[in-house]
Amino acid sequence: xxxxxxxxxxxxxxxxxxxxxxxxxxxxxxxxxxxxxxxxxxxxxxxxxxxxxxxxxxxxxxxxxxxxxxxxxxxxxxxxxxxxxxxxxxxxxxxxxxxxxxxxxxxxxxxxxxxxxxxxxxxxxxxxxxxxxxxxxxxxxxxxxxxxxxxxxxxxxxxxxxxxxxxxxxxxxxxxxxxxxxxxxxxxxxxxxxxxxxxxxxxxxxxxxxxxxxxxxxxxxxxxxxxxxxxxxxxxxxxxxxxxxxxxxxxxxxxxxxxxxxxxxx
Amino acid sequence: xxxxxxxxxxxxxxxxxxxxxxxxxxxxxxxxxxxxxxxxxxxxxxxxxxxxxxxxxxxxxxxxxxxxxxxxxxxxxxxxxxxxxxxxxxxxxxxxxxxxxxxxxxxxxxxxxxxxxxxxxxxxxxxxxxxxxxxxxxxxxxxxxxxxxxxxxxxxxxxxxxxxxxxxxxxxxxxxxxxxxxxxxxxxxxxxxxxxxxxxxxxxxxxxxxxxxxxxxxxxxxxxxxxxxxxxxxxxxxxxxxxxxxxxxxxxxxxxxxxxxxxxxxxxxxxxxxxxxxxxxxxxxxxxxxxxxxxxxxxxxxxxxxxxxxxxxxxxxxxxxxxxxxxxxxxxxxxxxxxxxxxxxxxxxx
Numbered sequence: 001x002x003x004x005x006x007x008x009x010x011x012x013x014x015x016x017x018x019x020x021x022x023x024x025x026x027x028x029x030x031x032x033x034x035x036x037x038x039x040x041x042x043x044x045x046x047x048x049x050x051x052x053x054x055x056x057x058x059x060x061x062x063x064x065x066x067x068x069x070x071x072x073x074x075x076x077x078x079x080x081x082x083x084x085x086x087x088x089x090x091x092x093x094x095x096x097x098x099x100x101x102x103x104x105x106x107x108x109x110x111x112x113x114x115x116x117x118x119x120x121x122x123x124x125x126x127x128x129x130x131x132x133x134x135x136x137x138x139x140x141x142x143x144x145x146x147x148x149x150x151x152x153x154x155x156x157x158x159x160x161x162x163x164x165x166x167x168x169x170x171x172x173x174x175x176x177x178x179x180x181x182x183x184x185x186x187x188x189x190x191x192x193x194x195x196x197x198x199x200x201x202x203x204x205x206x207x208x209x210x211x212x213x214x215x216x217x218x219x220x221x222x223x224x225x226x227x228x229x230x231x232x233x234x235x236x237x238x239x240x241x242x243x244x245x246x247x248x249x250x251x252x253x254x255x256x257x258x259x260x261x262x263x264x265x266x
Numbered sequence: 267x268x269x270x271x272x273x274x275x276x277x278x279x280x281x282x283x284x285x286x287x288x289x290x291x292x293x294x295x296x297x298x299x300x301x302x303x304x305x306x307x308x309x310x311x312x313x314x315x316x317x318x319x320x321x322x323x324x325x326x327x328x329x330x331x332x333x334x335x336x337x338x339x340x341x342x343x344x345x346x347x348x349x350x351x352x353x354x355x356x357x358x359x360x361x362x363x364x365x366x367x368x369x370x371x372x373x374x375x376x377x378x379x380x381x382x383x384x385x386x387x388x389x390x391x392x393x394x395x396x397x398x399x400x401x402x403x404x405x406x407x408x409x410x411x412x413x414x415x416x417x418x419x420x421x422x423x424x425x426x427x428x429x430x431x432x433x434x435x436x437x438x439x440x441x442x443x444x445x446x447x448x449x450x451x452x453x454x455x456x457x458x459x460x461x462x463x464x465x466x467x468x469x470x471x472x473x474x475x476x477x478x479x480x481x482x483x484x485x486x487x488x489x490x491x492x493x494x495x496x497x498x499x500x501x502x503x504x505x506x507x508x509x510x511x512x513x514x515x516x517x518x519x520x521x522x523x524x525x526x527x528x529x530x531x532x533x534x535x536x537x538x539x540x541x542x543x544x545x546x547x548x549x550x551x552x553x554x555x556x557x558x559x560x561x562x563x564x565x566x567x568x569x570x571x572x573x574x575x576x577x578x579x580x581x582x583x584x585x586x587x588x589x590x591x592x593x594x595x596x597x598x599x600x601x602x603x604x605x606x607x608x609x610x611x612x613x614x615x616x
Contacts, residue, residue, distance in 0.1 A: 029409045151419045154403070154411065161378040161398035161470065162420040201408075208410050209444070 009120045009230055012131045013244065016184045017196065017222030019135040021204070022142055022215035023180055024197035024222075026173060028205070029153045033198050034084060035072070038091035040181050040193040042068040044098030047115055047185075051108055052101070058130065058182045065178035068094055095190075118189035118241030120230065127186055134183040138176050145172050150211050187226075188241040196222060199248040203255045225251055328355035331391050331468045331500045332377050338385030339372050346372045348385070348524050354468065359494055359501040359514050361531075364521035370504045371401065373521060374472055377502065397466030397499075399457045401473045403445070411445045413437070413456050423463040431463035432456070434489060436482075451478040458486065462493060468500045469493065490514070 027036050043061040050060025068090060076083050102110050114122070123131075142149075148169040151159035160166045184193045204217035228251075229244030236243075333353040339346045347369040354360050354377075362370050375381045376388055378396065405411060417428045432438045437455040440448065448456060454474060461469060469490070475483040491514030494501050503515070518534050520526040527539035534540055 029406060031406070154405065154409065154416070154419060155400060157375070157378075157380055158398050158400050158403070159420055160380050161400075162396050162464070164420055205408055205410065209412055210410055210415050214410050 005121055005123075006230070006234070008123050008125060008128050009240070010227060012123045012128045013120050013187050013226035013230060014223045015128070015131040015135045016180070016187045017200065017226045018219045019138045019142075019180055020184060020193075020196045021200045021217075021219030021222040023138065023173075023176055024199075024201040025204075025211065025215050025218055026149060026153060027177075027194075027197045028201040029211075033194055034087045034091070036177060036181075036194045036197055038072065038087050038094065039065045039068055039177055040185075040190045041091045042094035042098070043181050043185055043190040043193075044115060045094055045101060046098075046182075047110075048098055048101035048105065051110065052105060058185075061182040061185060062178050064094075065181050066175065069174045069178065114189070115185065116189045116191050117239055118185070118187050118192060118244075120187045120240045120244070121233070123186055131183045131186075134179055138179050141172060141176060145169050146212075149173060188244055192241050192245050195245045195248060196225075199245070199252050200225060203248070203252045206255055221251055222248070328357050329391065330355050330389075331394055332502070333389045334373070334377060334383075334386065335389070336386030337373075337376060337383055337388060339369070339376055339381060340384040345523065347376070347521075350386070350521075350525055352377070352519060352525070354500045354502045356467070356500050357494060357498045358516045359491070359503065360517045360519060361503045361505050361515040362519045362521050363505050364519075364526075368522040370521055371472055374470060374502070374504055378470060391467070395464055395467045397461030397464045397469045399454075399461045399469070399471040399474050401476065401504075403453060403457060405445050407446055413440050413443050413445060413448070416445050416456065417460050417463055419460065421464050423465070427463045427465070428459075431459040434462065434493075435459040436485070450476065451482055454478050455482075455486070458489075465497065466499055468502065471501070471503045473504055487514070 027033055042064050046061035046064035047057045048060070049055075049064060050057035053060070072086065072090060075081065075086050081089075099112075102108075102112060111119070113119075145168075148159070148164050148166075149172075151162075151164045152166045152169045156166050180197070181190075181193055184196060188196050200222035201214065201218040203221045204214045208214040208217055225248035226244050229247035230240060232238065232247060233240040233243035330353045334350050337350040337352075338348045350373060352360070352373070362373060364370050372381070376383060377390075378398065379388065379390065413432075414428070417423065417432070423431070429438065429441075432441055435455040435458045437452065437459050440452055440456055443452075445453070445456070454476060455478070458471070458474060461471075471490070474490070475486055478486060490501060490503070493499065494514065515531050517528055518531050519528045520534065520537075520540055526542075527534050527537040529537065
């Protein structure tokens with residue numbers, strides 16, 4: 001019987017991975033890696049808000065991440081600044097403002113490293129429940145809007161012309177991103193969340209022929225990376241969040257090995 | 267984002283029916299007093315609109331699927347389109363031509379509701395099933411998408427409908443291929459098949475023959491005409507080639523920031539506005555017209571030849587009751603409205 005903290009860590013980690021995989025596919029398809037990073041970095045400011053107001057840090061993260069997403073959408077409409085510049089500005093400012101805000105709250109003993117890089121080994125049963133409930137909710141909405149999201153990803157114009165509610169799927173996607181960031185923060189930390197979104201999805205790409213298959217394989221790849229990373233972290237006594245990312249990277253590298261059975265597939 | 271698009275329900279009465287087939291439904295529309303109208307049509311104006319000016323006395327009776335009124339689209343301070351009036355009716359093929367930057371794609375997008383009108387308005391029939399063939403589809407390698415999956419992107423046509431549509435555009439052998447692996451011509455065939463599998467009430471095509479070779483081009487144009495005949499759908503087409511307009515086109519719209527001229531293909535070929543827009547070559551070429559080798563004849567002059575019935579090869583169930591008699595005569599109604607700049611009545615006879 002493994003220790004209880006290990007069971008909690010595995011449950012929370014796998015729960016996050018199962019959601020991050022499918023959602024991460026859209027991040028990859030829509031080239032939103034930098035956007036995801038920006039939202040994730042803003043999460044630290046949300047933590048600061050949550051702590052300052054004495055509410056749940058996850059609610060704080062959710063609110064701030066969504067605010068940043070809306071701000072981004074508004075600024076992009078102005079079309080004066082290229083969007084990657086805009087993302088760079090917001091991403092690093094959000095992170096810095098968060099760090100400064102946490103610094104101001106000297107009365108709080110905040111483990112900054114845990115927020116930045118995650119501390120999955122310290123999750124409580126409440127955290128596990130939050131991850132599983134939030135993850136199930138995200139998956140349900142994702143499944144409900146899946147076809148619309150795929151259509152809007154392939155061609156927003158075509159989808160809209162044929163009656164797909166593109167705006168709704170975009171808003172829902174942003175909301176789901178914020179939720180995943182809020183629940184994944186404990187596992188890999190705000191700096192590494194994007195990796196859990198994009199590395200498993202990128203790993204899956206080569207082995208699949210449909211968007212649906214890619215979502216499933218990405219979820220599984222993420223889960224394997226979490227378990228492998230946790231195991232490695234225990235054995236080698238390395239930080240858990242980065243270990244998970246390294247495991248995901250190892251899987252990705254493996255996926256690049258040429259396989260005769262996949263030759264000719266695209 | 268607020269689109270100025272009003273959706274309308276159409277009332278049905280009378281007995282002239284145009285059936286538009288959509289997935290699992292048959293919508294009907296009818297117009298009052300069509301008997302008298304049909305007579306007027308039959309005696310006064312021939313199918314190609316050479317009689318007395320059609321717009322004056324004859325109201326077109328096929329249901330309007332989509333309509334722009336005084337449409338204006340602005341980008342910053344610049345008007346991309348201004349004062350555009352355009353309607354596409356069921357069973358009608360409307361081709362939009364014009365120079366690059368003339369606003370063709372902008373007009374399409376406005377009609378489809380992808381961009382909001384800055385002036386005027388766009389109305390679309392409520393419940394209209396649109397099949398859209400975009401100019402191009404740029405797909406990242408990261409998106410694993412087979413032709414088969416693309417076919418059900420925005421709807422769920424049956425497997426039979428998918429196969430039939432792919433066969434009809436000559437793309438059946440591409441079904442298992444990755445979309446990224448298609449050539450330009452193959453992709454256009456697949457995109458057309460995808461739109462057709464939806465059984466659209468309105469088929470919208472933005473430069474559908476891009477990258478398709480000449481024979482393929484004629485085939486695709488022929489197919490579009492056939493689909494119109496078989497299903498009675500409306501077709502709105504943007505053509506990249508000024509000089510080539512399919513023969514089945516009921517109305518050509520020359521667009522350059524606004525409607526410069528409109529009319530039947532052979533008529534507007536001699537239109538001074540067209541010559542002004544596209545240079546003398548257009549007059550010389552007289553708009554090469556694709557005589558697609560389908561079976562009905564568009565060249566009747568006897569006034570009674572509104573016969574688009576196809577007794578030959580159409581299975582009865584695939585054939586909407588389809589009456590062409592009257593909508594043809596809407597041909598000029600946007601070109602001769604008094605007081606509209608740049609829209610002289612189409613020249614005749616030349």
